[in-house]
Amino acid sequence: MESAAALKTVDKKVNDTAEQLLDATASLLSERPTIDVSLSDIAKRGNLNSALIKYYFGNKMGLLLALLERDAVSSMKSLKHLVDMQLPATQKLKIHISGIINAFHRSPYLNRLIHYVVESGDQKSSDRVGEIYVGPMLAAYQQIVAQGVREGSFRWVDSKFLYYSLVGACDHIFYASYAGKLTGGFDDRNLNDDVKQLYIEHVQKMCLDGLMLRD
Amino acid sequence: MESAAALKTVDKKVNDTAEQLLDATASLLSERPTIDVSLSDIAKRGNLNSALIKYYFGNKMGLLLALLERDAVSSMKSLKHLVDMQLPATQKLKIHISGIINAFHRSPYLNRLIHYVVESGDQKSSDRVGEIYVGPMLAAYQQIVAQGVREGSFRWVDSKFLYYSLVGACDHIFYASYAGKLTGGFDDRNLNDDVKQLYIEHVQKMCLDGLMLRD
Numbered sequence: 013m014e015s016a017a018a019l020k021t022v023d024k025k026v027n028d029t030a031e032q033l034l035d036a037t038a039s040l041l042s043e044r045p046t047i048d049v050s051l052s053d054i055a056k057r058g059n060l061n062s063a064l065i066k067y068y069f070g071n072k073m074g075l076l077l078a079l080l081e082r083d084a085v086s087s088m089k090s091l092k093h094l095v096d097m098q099l100p101a102t103q104k105l106k107i108h109i110s111g112i113i114n115a116f117h118r119s120p121y122l123n124r125l126i127h128y129v130v131e132s133g134d135q136k137s138s139d140r141v142g143e144i145y146v147g148p149m150l151a152a153y154q155q156i157v158a159q160g161v162r163e164g165s166f167r168w169v170d171s172k173f174l175y176y177s178l179v180g181a182c183d184h185i186f187y188a189s190y191a192g193k194l195t196g197g198f199d200d201r202n203l204n205d206d207v208k209q210l211y212i213e214h215v216q217k218m219c220l221d222g223l224m225l226r227d
Numbered sequence: 228m229e230s231a232a233a234l235k236t237v238d239k240k241v242n243d244t245a246e247q248l249l250d251a252t253a254s255l256l257s258e259r260p261t262i263d264v265s266l267s268d269i270a271k272r273g274n275l276n277s278a279l280i281k282y283y284f285g286n287k288m289g290l291l292l293a294l295l296e297r298d299a300v301s302s303m304k305s306l307k308h309l310v311d312m313q314l315p316a317t318q319k320l321k322i323h324i325s326g327i328i329n330a331f332h333r334s335p336y337l338n339r340l341i342h343y344v345v346e347s348g349d350q351k352s353s354d355r356v357g358e359i360y361v362g363p364m365l366a367a368y369q370q371i372v373a374q375g376v377r378e379g380s381f382r383w384v385d386s387k388f389l390y391y392s393l394v395g396a397c398d399h400i401f402y403a404s405y406a407g408k409l410t411g412g413f414d415d416r417n418l419n420d421d422v423k424q425l426y427i428e429h430v431q432k433m434c435l436d437g438l439m440l441r442d
Contacts, residue, residue, distance in 0.1 A: 180399025
């Protein structure tokens with residue numbers, strides 16, 4: 013019993029250190045407009061030795077992917093939960109839209125990080141992003157569209173196309189921060205809660221009205 | 228007269244060389260999934276010395292910006308022409324949507340390049356992208372929305388929000404090529420004319436239905 017308990021303590025320490033490195037990375041990335049962050053900056057922020065990053069994650073890409081995986085596990089769990097709820101499809105889609113925009117708002121580095129990993133030219137990492145985010149989302153979209161059509165509220169729509177157009181709409185206000193700078197509007201660092209809420213309502217209305225059958 | 232003609236010939240040669248370098252860059256970028264292209268590759272493709280790039284554009288960022296500027300001048304001219312036409316706002320918006328998606332399809336590197344310049348962290352270049360693309364587009368959106376409201380076809384909508392959601396929707400099918408790879412669907416290199424046309428119709432319907440007043 014004692015050795016099992018001791019092992020558990022060691023395991024917990026290992027996990028804590030890895031989590032601490034992921035937290036430090038998330039915290040640094042949230043402050044910066046780019047993914048340009050060094051291993052030594054991360055180690056410094058986490059009060060840990062940068063050799064630990066290599067030990068736990070292999071390299072910077074491994075660390076970034078682990079950060080995405082941690083986020084994806086929790087996001088995709090919520091999405092599955094939403095799809096399984098006893099709610100009309102229209103309501104599910106509204107909640108989902110607000111969920112994506114809130115997630116990007118909470119962690120503005122998320123979509124930059126996805127773009128970065130995909131653009132790195134590292135096919136394996138890029139495929140992994142597809143597996144953890146896109147696959148589950150496409151499956152959820154298919155179910156929500158099918159439900160909406162059954163309920164007589166949605167016209168039929170290609171769920172892949174819905175995915176591209178909806179995620180693109182949610183992503184772009186954060187990604188295209190240059191537009192905010194130019195227009196004296198907002199960028200991903202000063203897009204405040206009020207603007208975020210108005211944008212959620214805008215995308216919900218465009219998307220729902222765009223999908224709903226007309227009388 | 229003779230010297231003026233000679234000067235004109237020299238000017239034309241200068242422009243031809245710069246244009247040739249821009250063409251070579253566009254051609255190379257169209258073939259690659261990233262912006263990772265070297266000055267010597269560009270020079271080789273254009274059958275020119277790479278010192279000419281420094282001579283005409285200063286550095287790689289200068290060259291990439293010049294390529295964007297060349298595209299923006301022609302795209303924004305078409306957009307202005309569209310806004311000034313004697314057509315209902317609904318029709319203008321449909322044509323505009325098809326214009327954006329066709330432009331990205333024709334030059335898949337365009338949005339990658341915009342993202343690249345903006346993310347470079349070079350504030351001056353990033354501001355310039357805002358000036359050449361975002362400013363004119365926002366102005367056009369304001370006019371089209373105002374016209375649609377006057378004509379009784381559109382509800383009022385924040386034209387900035389319309390810009391983010393619509394450009395995001397048009398952009399994402401090209402940018403998120405990882406999703407295509409995963410789903411065995413299409414990416415920016417094999418998104419064929421039929422799929423492109425179906426996607427144009429999808430975004431047009433979502434956007435128009437999303438904007439139009441309901442009876």
